[in-house]
Amino acid sequence: MLLKKLTEASGVSGNEKEVRNIILDEIQDFVDDIKVDRLGNIIAYKKGKDNPKKLMITAHMDEVGLMITDIDDMGLLKFTTVGGIDKRILVSKPVLIGDNKVLGVIGAKPIHLQKREEWQNALEIEQLYIDIGVNNKTEGEKLVSIGDYVIFNSQYVEFGDKLVKAKALDNRVGCSLLIELIKEIEDIGFYGVFTVMEEVGLVGAGPVAYTVEPDLSIILEGTLCYDIPKLDSHLIPTHLNKGPAISLMDRTTLFDMEFRKRITKIAEENHIPYQYRKSSMGGNDSGKIHTTKEGSVTATISVPCRNIHSPTSVMSKQDYENTYKLLKTILLEYEKGEL
Amino acid sequence: MKFNSQLMEELVTTYGPSGNEDNIRIYIKEQIEGYVDKIEVDSLGNLIARKKGNGKKIMIAAHMDQIGLMITDIDKDGFLRFTNVGGISPYILMSQKVIFENGRVGVVYVEPIEDISKLKLSNMFIDIGVNNKEEAENLVNIGDICIYKPDYSENDNVIHTRYLDDRVGCYVAIEAIKGIKNPKNDLYFVFTVQEEVGLRGAKTSAFKVEPDIGIAIDVTGSGDTPKAKTFAVGLNKGTAIKIKDNSIITHPKLREHMVNIARNNDIPYQMEVLEYGGTDSGAIHLTKEGVPTGAISIPTRYVHSTIETASKKDILDSVKLLIKLLESDIQL
Numbered sequence: 001m002l003l004k005k006l007t008e009a010s011g012v013s014g015n016e017k018e019v020r021n022i023i024l025d026e027i028q029d030f031v032d033d034i035k036v037d038r039l040g041n042i043i044a045y046k047k048g049k050d051n052p053k054k055l056m057i058t059a060h061m062d063e064v065g066l067m068i069t070d071i072d073d074m075g076l077l078k079f080t081t082v083g084g085i086d087k088r089i090l091v092s093k094p095v096l097i098g099d100n101k102v103l104g105v106i107g108a109k110p111i112h113l114q115k116r117e118e119w120q121n122a123l124e125i126e127q128l129y130i131d132i133g134v135n136n137k138t139e140g141e142k143l144v145s146i147g148d149y150v151i152f153n154s155q156y157v158e159f160g161d162k163l164v165k166a167k168a169l170d171n172r173v174g175c176s177l178l179i180e181l182i183k184e185i186e187d188i189g190f191y192g193v194f195t196v197m198e199e200v201g202l203v204g205a206g207p208v209a210y211t212v213e214p215d216l217s218i219i220l221e222g223t224l225c226y227d228i229p230k231l232d233s234h235l236i237p238t239h240l241n242k243g244p245a246i247s248l249m250d251r252t253t254l255f256d257m258e259f260r261k262r263i264t265k266i267a268e269e270n271h272i273p274y275q276y277r278k279s280s281m282g283g284n285d286s287g288k289i290h291t292t293k294e295g296s297v298t299a300t301i302s303v304p305c306r307n308i309h310s311p312t313s314v315m316s317k318q319d320y321e322n323t324y325k326l327l328k329t330i331l332l333e334y335e336k337g338e339l
Numbered sequence: 340m341k342f343n344s345q346l347m348e349e350l351v352t353t354y355g356p357s358g359n360e361d362n363i364r365i366y367i368k369e370q371i372e373g374y375v376d377k378i379e380v381d382s383l384g385n386l387i388a389r390k391k392g393n394g395k396k397i398m399i400a401a402h403m404d405q406i407g408l409m410i411t412d413i414d415k416d417g418f419l420r421f422t423n424v425g426g427i428s429p430y431i432l433m434s435q436k437v438i439f440e441n442g443r444v445g446v447v448y449v450e451p452i453e454d455i456s457k458l459k460l461s462n463m464f465i466d467i468g469v470n471n472k473e474e475a476e477n478l479v480n481i482g483d484i485c486i487y488k489p490d491y492s493e494n495d496n497v498i499h500t501r502y503l504d505d506r507v508g509c510y511v512a513i514e515a516i517k518g519i520k521n522p523k524n525d526l527y528f529v530f531t532v533q534e535e536v537g538l539r540g541a542k543t544s545a546f547k548v549e550p551d552i553g554i555a556i557d558v559t560g561s562g563d564t565p566k567a568k569t570f571a572v573g574l575n576k577g578t579a580i581k582i583k584d585n586s587i588i589t590h591p592k593l594r595e596h597m598v599n600i601a602r603n604n605d606i607p608y609q610m611e612v613l614e615y616g617g618t619d620s621g622a623i624h625l626t627k628e629g630v631p632t633g634a635i636s637i638p639t640r641y642v643h644s645t646i647e648t649a650s651k652k653d654i655l656d657s658v659k660l661l662i663k664l665l666e667s668d669i670q671l
Contacts, residue, residue: 234420297382
């Protein structure tokens with residue numbers, strides 16, 4: 001299954017090769033032109049009838065993770081974070097290190113040995129280490145190297161009422177949607193772009209927009225979801241099962257009002273549920289895309305993901321399906337020249 | 340030159356927050372049509388007006404957007420929650436009136452809090468005087484942006500109003516457009532969008548214009564109020580020629596040229612070394628292969644408050660300096 005394959009692949013920012021290869025393999029027979037640029041972004045093009053506006057749909061391939069910074073005398077590994085990771089989620093998680101996916105576990109001082117004050121605070125990254133089951137530095141160095149990337153060891157599992165638990169739903173869910181669109185849509189011309197290094201500062205998106213020069217872009221994302229009870233409605237950024245989340249603004253973009261309203265109107269006319277992403281925190285590739293060269297118009301459509309940036313992100317297949325439906329409908333409107 | 344109170348009042352009272360600059364763009368377009376050779380609007384909404392000349396290509400940027408609040412939630416009783424568009428202080432926002440594009444007025448207040456230091460935008464709300472969510476939704480949509488309700492006053496010396504930032508820059512640019520009869524240089528006046536959220540309009544418009552020289556016109560702070568932090572800029576001391584802020588160190592030769600123009604024409608000026616903030620000049624000077632860029636600032640008290648205050652004389656001096664600068668032969 002595509003989303004399983006994508007979420008279980010390793011692709012921390014700067015090391016997207018495994019994910020990129022899966023995507024290339026999936027889409028190459030369905031596009032008219034495809035290239036991997038110098039930073040590692042995939043730029044694919046599907047031909048269609050002439051349209052006055054050039055449309056680009058993007059999803060970033062990378063995920064947040066860790067990187068090995070040191071191997072100590074006992075063979076324990078020190079690490080740093082790549083992208084935004086809450087240090088409180090790290091302790092006691094299994095991880096996979098490097099190209100060979102060496103299994104390790106993130107360890108820390110047991111609760112018995114912690115002083116009462118230590119319970120009050122989350123453990124600092126400096127207090128954590130990765131145990132790969134070796135006896136000393138030399139043995140450790142045979143298995144891993146400084147600079148190796150680390151991913152969470154977390155399988156794709158379907159559970160409950162059409163829910164999915166996986167790592168890296170941000171943003172393999174966007175990749176999966178875009179792959180499916182590329183495979184299914186025929187005779188509508190658009191650029192399908194998979195970017196690198198979004199999680200470390202929207203790095204890939206600027207050069208891509210510079211190359212493609214889009215008039216309109218749709219950025220596909222997995223976005224934050226925090227829909228616990230007893231929270232005031234304005235503090236809930238998105239809900240699970242309420243459909244695709246349309247962005248209003250974030251730290252990097254004030255989304256074009258006209259384009260946003262066009263998208264919500266399309267959703268309403270086609271009875272596709274949608275919600276607004278109510279938070280203005282965070283940012284995504286749009287920030288670079290809409291300010292590249294002479295500027296362009298962008299929108300972001302996301303699948304809500306609980307526990308984002310963790311090994312146990314959760315999304316709803318129903319939201320996925322509705323997001324896909326909305327995207328397809330938008331493309332049909334685009335073909336009619338109605339975007 | 341006489342102070343054009345009507346233009347100033349209309350500029351600061353016309354709706355146009357970052358991301359929704361349509362109304363102010365239409366207003367400015369009407370003011371400058373007939374004085375420029377070509378007007379275009381780019382995909383982000385920047386208004387680019389060209390006044391043709393044979394000399395250097397100069398981009399003059401004044402941002403037309405203003406800070407505001409974007410609605411993110413409407414509760415069952417019809418109260419609105421919001422996020423800030425640009426730098427809004429909760430303390431200044433407290434108990435203000437706001438207005439939407441459609442003219443609907445609301446008032447801003449806060450959930451009961453014991454400690455005023457706990458005042459945050461996330462525990463504040465807008466009351467638009469409706470009884471429930473449905474009534475609210477007939478008037479306001481999630482994603483709409485409201486601004487501080489206009490409140491303009493002036494006396495012989497100063498203007499007190501919200502949104503001098505940066506409609507006063509637009510004023511200076513418009514008066515310069517009208518004042519320059521035979522341009523020596525090739526002038527691109529750009530009324531930019533989305534400055535308040537990160538100099539975004541200036542970035543894309545500078546890419547399009549490809550200027551030889553950039554000039555931003557914006558407000559700066561002042562250090563002349565009781566116990567103010569040391570800052571050698573004050574009201575009624577002339578136009579301010581920027582040396583630096585957090586976005587730029589201005590081009591030294593261009594700056595020197597601006598000083599010479601001011602001196603030779605008896606235009607009072609002061610030098611501005613701002614230790615915070617940024618202006619469109621920050622985005623312009625890093626465009627493509629780099630653009631020598633300077634900035635003319637209008638000394639302004641209480642920036643981003645509802646009672647921004649600037650001197651009419653400083654504003655007129657800024658117009659004079661801009662006109663003389665643009666009419667000069669600039670050798671860098």
